[in-house]
Amino acid sequence: MGLRTFLKKKIYNLKFYKQKKSNLKNQTILVTGASSGIGLGICEKLIQNNKIIAVYNNNFVSLSELQNSNLIKVKCDLFDLDNYQEIEKQIVKNNIDLIINCAGQFGSINQQLTDIDFNNFLNILKLNSLSILKILQIMSKNDRIKYIKKIINISSSGGSIEENKQGNAYIYRTSKSALNSISKNLSIDLKKKYGTSVISIDPGNVKTGMNNKGYLAKEKCAEYIIDIICEDRDYNGSFINLLKKDIPW
Ligand SMILES: NC(=O)c1ccc[n+]([C@@H]2O[C@H](COP(=O)([O-])OP(=O)(O)OC[C@H]3O[C@@H](n4cnc5c(N)ncnc54)[C@H](OP(=O)(O)O)[C@@H]3O)[C@@H](O)[C@H]2O)c1
Numbered sequence: 001m002g003l004r005t006f007l008k009k010k011i012y013n014l015k016f017y018k019q020k021k022s023n024l025k026n027q028t029i030l031v032t033g034a035s036s037g038i039g040l041g042i043c044e045k046l047i048q049n050n051k052i053i054a055v056y057n058n059n060f061v062s063l064s065e066l067q068n069s070n071l072i073k074v075k076c077d078l079f080d081l082d083n084y085q086e087i088e089k090q091i092v093k094n095n096i097d098l099i100i101n102c103a104g105q106f107g108s109i110n111q112q113l114t115d116i117d118f119n120n121f122l123n124i125l126k127l128n129s130l131s132i133l134k135i136l137q138i139m140s141k142n143d144r145i146k147y148i149k150k151i152i153n154i155s156s157s158g159g160s161i162e163e164n165k166q167g168n169a170y171i172y173r174t175s176k177s178a179l180n181s182i183s184k185n186l187s188i189d190l191k192k193k194y195g196t197s198v199i200s201i202d203p204g205n206v207k208t209g210m211n212n213k214g215y216l217a218k219e220k221c222a223e224y225i226i227d228i229i230c231e232d233r234d235y236n237g238s239f240i241n242l243l244k245k246d247i248p249w
Helices: 003-014 037-046 060-064 085-093 118-141 170-194 218-230
Strands: 028-032 051-056 071-075 098-101 150-154 197-202 239-241
Touching: 028 037, 028 085, 028 118, 037 051, 037 060, 037 218, 051 060, 060 071, 071 085, 085 118, 098 118, 098 218, 118 150, 118 170, 150 170, 150 218, 170 197, 170 239, 197 218
Parallel strands: 028 051, 028 098, 051 071, 098 150, 150 197, 197 239
Antiparallel strands: none
């Protein structure tokens, strides 16, 4: 790592110097993208005191290392919206209090106008934007949606239309803008019907499978996300960063 990057990373991490100690207890939590990066960091922090329904696709190994009777592992390729039966089985068996929706991919490497792969674009939309709607539709069909207290959608500042100063990344940006739009809509519908809060969070620049040069450790990111979830203030309908600052849509 060059000196410049080292300093940038240090300065970035200074924003997160406070240790957040909030924790959750006795909740049933559905985590998508639980097998890697931010989702895995969240599972590691919450597994002792909560029941976790951990949705993964390819990466079985990291979840197996958690080895805890509170953990239910569910394999599901979220691209395939017609094939969520394994998740449905768990939805029927459990009253889920909280959903932390972390599953996501960036999409194909080149996303310049000239390079867009439309099949990949549609798959990424299914995963990054529509999968949460599909899960909630299944919950609704099974009369389980009323139990959810909070839904956290892990979005990205890349999905902010107003803050976009760089262009490119059509697939990723569009999928996260769509997720934000869905989040906002849900925050109105579900709050009115069931009192559920729905929040979009930008996790920042985190070192994960998707971003191997990220600055922030996944554990730190998880700590700050859990702190937002535990706070008394209701962030329903917001798009915020880890420091609880609003991000323009
Ligand atoms: N890291 C960052 O700097 C950053 C910045 C902004 C936003 N985000 C967002 O944070 C979220 C978590 O990403 P991450 O950085 O933690 O990346 P990551 O380490 O690559 O984790 C991605 C997770 O998504 C799951 N996933 C991918 N494709 C899937 C599919 N078809 N079906 C089911 N699950 C699938 C993966 O499961 P398997 O491994 O089991 O396949 C993995 O658990 C994403 O929504 C991402 O857009 C990250």
